[in-house]
Amino acid sequence: MERVIGLVNKLQQICTSLGDNALSPQSILWNRLPTIVVVGGQSSGKSSVLEAVVGRDFLPRGTGIVTRRPLVLQLVKTDDPNAQDYGEFSHAPGRKIFNFDDIREEIERETERHLGKVGGNRVVSPDPIYLTVYSNNVPNLTLVDMPGLTKVPIDGQPPSIVQELDDMARQYVKGDNAIILAVTPANADLATSDALRMARDVDPNGDRTIGVLTKVDIMDRGTDCRDVLLGKTLKLKHGWVAVVNRGQADINSKVTMKDARAKEMEFFQGKSEYQDLQNTGTTFLADKLSAHLINEIMKSLPSIQSYIEGTIAKLQKELTALGGDVSHSRGAMLHMTLQLCRKLEEAFSHIVDGGKDGGEKILDVFEIKLKETINKLPFQKILTLKNVQMVVNEADGYQPHIIAPENGYRRLIEDGLSLLRDPAFNAVELVHQILKNIVTMAVNTPDCRDLNRFFNLKSECINHAASTLERLRKDADAMVRQLVDMEASYLSASFFREIVAAESYAYDPSRPRPAFYTLTGDNLFEKRYDNMPPADAHLQKISDHVSAYLAIVKGQLLATVPKAIVHCMVVPAKAGLLTELAEEVAGKEEPQLRRLINESEEIAGQRDTIRKRLTLLQRASKEIAAFM
Numbered sequence: 001m002e003r004v005i006g007l008v009n010k011l012q013q014i015c016t017s018l019g020d021n022a023l024s025p026q027s028i029l030w031n032r033l034p035t036i037v038v039v040g041g042q043s044s045g046k047s048s049v050l051e052a053v054v055g056r057d058f059l060p061r062g063t064g065i066v067t068r069r070p071l072v073l074q075l076v077k078t079d080d081p082n083a084q085d086y087g088e089f090s091h092a093p094g095r096k097i098f099n100f101d102d103i104r105e106e107i108e109r110e111t112e113r114h115l116g117k118v119g120g121n122r123v124v125s126p127d128p129i130y131l132t133v134y135s136n137n138v139p140n141l142t143l144v145d146m147p148g149l150t151k152v153p154i155d156g157q158p159p160s161i162v163q164e165l166d167d168m169a170r171q172y173v174k175g176d177n178a179i180i181l182a183v184t185p186a187n188a189d190l191a192t193s194d195a196l197r198m199a200r201d202v203d204p205n206g207d208r209t210i211g212v213l214t215k216v217d218i219m220d221r222g223t224d225c226r227d228v229l230l231g232k233t234l235k236l237k238h239g240w241v242a243v244v245n246r247g248q249a250d251i252n253s254k255v256t257m258k259d260a261r262a263k264e265m266e267f268f269q270g271k272s273e274y275q276d277l278q279n280t281g282t283t284f285l286a287d288k289l290s291a292h293l294i295n296e297i298m299k300s301l302p303s304i305q306s307y308i309e310g311t312i313a314k315l316q317k318e319l320t321a322l323g324g325d326v327s328h329s330r331g332a333m334l335h336m337t338l339q340l341c342r343k344l345e346e347a348f349s350h351i352v353d354g355g356k357d358g359g360e361k362i363l364d365v366f367e368i369k370l371k372e373t374i375n376k377l378p379f380q381k382i383l384t385l386k387n388v389q390m391v392v393n394e395a396d397g398y399q400p401h402i403i404a405p406e407n408g409y410r411r412l413i414e415d416g417l418s419l420l421r422d423p424a425f426n427a428v429e430l431v432h433q434i435l436k437n438i439v440t441m442a443v444n445t446p447d448c449r450d451l452n453r454f455f456n457l458k459s460e461c462i463n464h465a466a467s468t469l470e471r472l473r474k475d476a477d478a479m480v481r482q483l484v485d486m487e488a489s490y491l492s493a494s495f496f497r498e499i500v501a502a503e504s505y506a507y508d509p510s511r512p513r514p515a516f517y518t519l520t521g522d523n524l525f526e527k528r529y530d531n532m533p534p535a536d537a538h539l540q541k542i543s544d545h546v547s548a549y550l551a552i553v554k555g556q557l558l559a560t561v562p563k564a565i566v567h568c569m570v571v572p573a574k575a576g577l578l579t580e581l582a583e584e585v586a587g588k589e590e591p592q593l594r595r596l597i598n599e600s601e602e603i604a605g606q607r608d609t610i611r612k613r614l615t616l617l618q619r620a621s622k623e624i625a626a627f628m
């Protein structure tokens with residue numbers, strides 16, 4: 001029994017440390033721990049019962065609605081019998097109040113303050129006050145004192161009060177963890193008991209209801225509650241307890257709690273109708289509550305334990321997601337920064353190499369987009385007989401040419417090559433964009449999760465990656481330009497020799513087959529020119545030669561542009577996306593590094609909160625494990 005009390009005590013203290021309470025939306029433990037909720041009609045004696053259990057006067061008293069906010073009262077049994085009892089409110093943590101009259105005043109003040117704040121002439125509020133009482137003379141219990149229920153508004157209260165009070169109490173007793181202490185004055189008809197009505201509503205089987213009869217001392221002459229206590233009038237699974245608290249006159253004349261207890265004992269022992277009954281008196285009630293609470297705890301421990309374990313796992317996951325602590329020594333910060341840069345580089349390379357977001361997209365540019373745009377180029381406009389004639393005439397004059405109109409050829413080919421430049425540059429740009437997108441993707445990979453904690457470093461990384469990619473794009477542009485220009489330069493005497501050789505071969509296949517002929521195909525030198533007027537045949541041949549040449553260049557560029565792009569952009573980007581940043585960082589001093597990896601306070605705070613919760617829950621879990 002003592003062990004269970006100790007365990008409950010510890011679990012409840014852990015709840016308090018967790019800031020976990022009856023109404024907290026993310027209650028971890030509290031809503032799993034059994035709680036005793038005192039309900040009953042107005043002035044039925046709820047607060048008096050509660051005080052009697054605690055053994056101290058500390059609750060506001062009077063007529064009308066005195067309790068106007070729920071009071072969550074946690075009783076913590078201390079080990080030292082000589083230590084002074086004290087109370088502590090959760091709205092003023094750390095302030096130990098040793099004088100219980102001060103506690104009463106604080107409850108009144110806090111009630112007023114809150115009701116004033118919520119405004120609207122509110123008479124009651126469901127928002128609880130939390131009070132923990134530390135004493136060597138209390139059982140480990142958590143009790144909630146509710147404002148009294150009523151059927152009709154009294155004292156000029158608004159009509160809505162009836163429903164409001166009902167809703168409020170219901171909120172506290174509906175949970176399965178609530179043990180309902182249904183306080184009913186013995187001097188009134190049980191059938192009209194507000195407490196029993198509420199208890200029956202939420203706990204029809206009476207599994208968690210304990211009946212308390214108050215004011216047994218002022219029952220009508222000649223009547224008693226023996227039958228109720230024996231369960232003959234109305235049977236409750238957990239039975240009834242009768243108590244005698246101080247009446248208003250006793251309170252006014254400051255009868256002490258001790259004297260009141262003595263008087264209560266005297267009362268029950270002096271009456272033949274109660275003498276033989278066990279279930280009378282406040283001491284019996286307190287013991288019964290402790291035992292009941294222990295019983296409930298024992299029943300729910302396994303589910304509490306598995307719930308705690310689940311929460312621990314969830315919190316651990318959250319903690320991992322937030323990343324580790326940040327050290328502030330220069331060496332550690334430098335190491336961490338470089339490591340984060342390296343992780344981003346690795347993630348970048350990984351995406352470039354792997355699959356559909358990286359390598360495949362780049363391949364698409366080369367194999368589909370580049371091919372398509374090049375094949376769609378309007379070479380035919382250059383190659384019309386009209387254009388050929390115009391260009392040749394402009395370039396070479398109207399004299400007949402011995403071999404070929406060399407300048408005309410050059411001009412026509414150059415016109416074709418200039419069309420080829422755009423798709424090549426376009427491919428560079430497309431790959432550049434893909435690489436930029438990959439940087440964004442890399443930043444968001446799980447491996448780079450830590451980087452997202454450090455806003456400054458993250459933006460430095462992104463900026464440096466962008467400038468590296470921009471530099472590489474320029475390199476690739478220059479390389480591609482050179483490639484195209486090279487093709488124009490290739491147009492040398494050998495090209496014209498090739499044309500002659502190819503022509504000769506077409507007419508006399510016994511000659512050696514020239515390379516140009518093979519490249520351009522058989523149809524070039526067929527006798528189709530024979531049926532044309534000589535001037536047209538001449539121009540058509542020039543057009544066909546240029547077309548063949550451009551076809552060769554096209555094929556060559558389709559092979560070399562991708563190589564140039566990979567060589568100038570993709571490979572160096574993979575090899576050193578953040579090399580410059582890493583060099584820069586290595587030269588930074590401690591304050592600059594700190595600025596670079598200054599984690600937002602919010603994240604650091606979140607991590608601290610989760611850690612604290614984890615430690616507490618792990619402690620709770622250990623306590624329970626050791627117990628079971």
Ligand SMILES: Nc1nc2c(ncn2[C@@H]2O[C@H](COP(=O)(O)OP(=O)(O)OP(=O)(O)O)[C@@H](O)[C@H]2O)c(=O)[nH]1
Nearest residue numbers: 042043044045046047048066067148215245247248
């Ligand atoms: N004679 C006698 N008077 C009692 C007993 N219990 C309570 N009273 C008196 O009944 C009045 C109301 O008691 P409280 O304990 O304030 O009742 P409550 O249910 O907490 O009241 P509200 O919070 O206002 O609903 C006080 O004047 C008490 O002194 C009892 O057993 N005998």
